[in-house]
Amino acid sequence: MAELPYAPTPTLTAIYADYEARQGDGFRDHLGASILGKSCARALWYDFRWVTPARHSGRLLRLFETGQLEEDRLVRNLRATGATVLEVDPETGRQFRVEAHGGHFGGSLDGVAIGIIEAPKTWHVLEFKTHGVKSFNELAAKGVALAKPQHCAQMQIYMHLTGITRALYVAVCKDTDALHIERIEADSAMAERLLDKAGRVIFAQHPPARISEDPAWFECRFCDHNAVCHEGGGAATTCRSCLHATPVEGGWHCARHDRMLTALEQRAACNRHLFIPDLVPGAVIDAGDDVVSYRMADSSTWVNDARTTEAAPC
Ligand code: SF4
Ligand code: SF4
Numbered sequence: 109m110a111e112l113p114y115a116p117t118p119t120l121t122a123i124y125a126d127y128e129a130r131q132g133d134g135f136r137d138h139l140g141a142s143i144l145g146k147s148c149a150r151a152l153w154y155d156f157r158w159v160t161p162a163r164h165s166g167r168l169l170r171l172f173e174t175g176q177l178e179e180d181r182l183v184r185n186l187r188a189t190g191a192t193v194l195e196v197d198p199e200t201g202r203q204f205r206v207e208a209h210g211g212h213f214g215g216s217l218d219g220v221a222i223g224i225i226e227a228p229k230t231w232h233v234l235e236f237k238t239h240g241v242k243s244f245n246e247l248a249a250k251g252v253a254l255a256k257p258q259h260c261a262q263m264q265i266y267m268h269l270t271g272i273t274r275a276l277y278v279a280v281c282k283d284t285d286a287l288h289i290e291r292i293e294a295d296s297a298m299a300e301r302l303l304d305k306a307g308r309v310i311f312a313q314h315p316p317a318r319i320s321e322d323p324a325w326f327e328c329r330f331c332d333h334n335a336v337c338h339e340g341g342g343a344a345t346t347c348r349s350c351l352h353a354t355p356v357e358g359g360w361h362c363a364r365h366d367r368m369l370t371a372l373e374q375r376a377a378c379n380r381h382l383f384i385p386d387l388v389p390g391a392v393i394d395a396g397d398d399v400v401s402y403r404m405a406d407s408s409t410w411v412n413d414a415r416t417t418e419a420a421p422c
Pocket of ligand 2: 346347350351352353361362363364365369374377378379380381382
């Protein structure tokens with residue numbers, strides 16, 4: 109007999125719906141150190157330009173939260189070994205933060221620690237991650253540098269920008285609760301290369317090359333930007349996708365209104381928004397004040413016209 113499809117209870121549906129209602133757009137003000145190790149620079153550029161809003165299921169959002177909740181327990185575990193763990197910067201009372209490229213690149217550390225049994229006098233950057241069993245087994249077999257280069261890149265950046273020479277990577281298997289702990293040595297050459305990569309992404313006028321032209325390529329299949337990247341169009345309308353906006357030292361500048369933009373304004377955009385031509389699946393055939401015309405792939409014409417509305421006070 110065929111199995112009956114799983115029917116979630118109203119309570120379960122409501123719990124997931126609560127997570128989904130609170131998820132926001134997922135846009136981060138800066139390019140995060142935690143994602144810099146992504147293999148596709150174009151995906152990073154799309155992230156930084158807020159091209160695709162986050163749309164995660166309630167179940168997945170709860171799973172992300174599980175990873176955050178695990179951090180408190182790992183801190184307790186490390187303290188039980190005699191380590192001194194600082195989760196926040198005593199000077200600010202907030203998480204330790206690093207920044208570069210005029211504030212457009214940055215990240216927050218899970219903490220720093222001294223008194224680690226293997227090297228008690230050395231400060232360590234702490235990085236906590238949870239893994240599914242397959243990922244955890246690969247990590248245990250190969251080590252973080254080979255199994256999770258993205259996590260390794262994150263730690264190299266944190267070490268470089270804090271001046272701390274070691275990192276302690278603490279991984280938890282979500283299926284068995286087994287731990288994997290590894291010390292990482294700072295590699296300033298690698299960190300410099302990563303920072304250069306961040307700068308190239310942040311200040312690129314055009315999206316970098318695709319990692320593959322095939323939308324079915326495995327990295328593309330799991331990429332949030334697949335539709336925008338391979339099918340064209342559909343980019344979110346924010347200042348970050350507008351041809352008038354440029355990242356400058358300390359923020360974003362709008363050339364159309366000749367002023368800096370707050371994060372709130374960037375999310376809202378104004379009615380003079382014009383898409384960066386690379387985000388439109390067509391070729392520019394004409395352009396004027398507040399208007400750009402495109403020849404689309406099917407030979408039709410599409411006019412990105414910002415003249416048709418009253419100029420809003422921006
Ligand atoms: S769909 Fe593929 S090529 Fe496009 S941004 Fe994503 S990973 Fe890169
Ligand atoms: S023209 Fe409007 S949408 Fe474009 S960058 Fe300036 S404020 Fe943002």
